[in-house]
Amino acid sequence: MGSGELEEDPHSLSVRAFFGLPVPEPQREELGRFIAECAQVAPDFRWTATENLHLTIRFLGNVRRAVAEQIVDTLASRPTAGFELVPGGIGTFGRGRIVRVVWLGLRAGADAAGALAAQVEVESLRAGLVGAINESHPGRRASAQERSFKGHVTLARARARYGSRLPDLPAPPVLDPWRADALILYSSRLTRAGAIYEAIRTLPLQ
Numbered sequence: 001m002g003s004g005e006l007e008e009d010p011h012s013l014s015v016r017a018f019f020g021l022p023v024p025e026p027q028r029e030e031l032g033r034f035i036a037e038c039a040q041v042a043p044d045f046r047w048t049a050t051e052n053l054h055l056t057i058r059f060l061g062n063v064r065r066a067v068a069e070q071i072v073d074t075l076a077s078r079p080t081a082g083f084e085l086v087p088g089g090i091g092t093f094g095r096g097r098i099v100r101v102v103w104l105g106l107r108a109g110a111d112a113a114g115a116l117a118a119q120v121e122v123e124s125l126r127a128g129l130v131g132a133i134n135e136s137h138p139g140r141r142a143s144a145q146e147r148s149f150k151g152h153v154t155l156a157r158a159r160a161r162y163g164s165r166l167p168d169l170p171a172p173p174v175l176d177p178w179r180a181d182a183l184i185l186y187s188s189r190l191t192r193a194g195a196i197y198e199a200i201r202t203l204p205l206q
Contacts, residue, residue: 015187016061017068017200019120020054021113021180023153027087028053030173031104035155037170038102044164045102045156052197055085055106055113055153057183058120060129065200071123072185072201080119082181082205083112090172091152099166103152109180113151116183116205181205 023031032050039047060068086108093101106113158164185201 013065014062015065015068015200016189017063017065017185017187018059019057020184020186021057021085022182022184023053023055024178027175027178030175031153031155034170034173038156041167041169042102042156044160045099045158045166046194047156048154049194052195053153053155054184054186054197055151055180057113057117058124060124063129067127067129068185069201071120071127072203074123074126075120075183076203078119079206080116080183082179083109084177084179085109085113085151086177087153087175090155090169092166094158094163094166097165098163100158100163101154102156102166102169103154104172106151108177110151113180114149117149117151120183 028050031053035047035050039045085106088105088107091103091105092099093103182205183203184199185203186197187200189196189198
């Protein structure tokens with residue numbers, strides 16, 4: 001048996017993957033300084049590494065890489081226009097002061113991001129994926145209500161499974177708007193030091 005026959009096709013491998021819109025470097029740097037301040041006052045939360053900041057469009061979960069790339073190919077056959085994103089204020093997922101996720105919302109561009117998310121959702125279902133993953137609880141599927149898209153950049157997650165009390169945070173920076181001109185399929189590898197994201201495919205938005 002030749003050595004080539006022993007090699008595993010990388011497209012048959014499973015990856016933990018998601019679609020996202022990257023945050024440009026200038027805005028990432030400003031958010032990074034804000035996150036560093038927040039980490040000092042809210043250590044019960046895991047704060048996102050600056051290089052990992054993005055706006056989630058669709059979390060796929062563990063999926064065969066070939067299936068994820070098939071979704072990209074289908075989306076590429078139907079060109080989508082880019083759009084402007086205007087960042088908004090800080091929000092949370094949770095109940096009252098018991099918070100699971102801290103995020104940065106959108107003041108403008110949410111409708112366009114939602115339309116893109118709906119398009120990705122349709123193609124994900126056509127590719128055989130069943131419902132969106134709940135980003136706050138990746139171990140289970142989202143309910144219909146939870147699947148209602150809310151564009152945001154995740155800043156932190158509680159270390160405790162069911163959330164933690166969130167103290168008052170510093171005032172967030174006022175970020176410049178940016179244009180979403182690419183949809184990226186990322187892989188997400190979990191390590192003890194935190195998640196490591198890698199771009200698998202980049203789909204330009206016209």
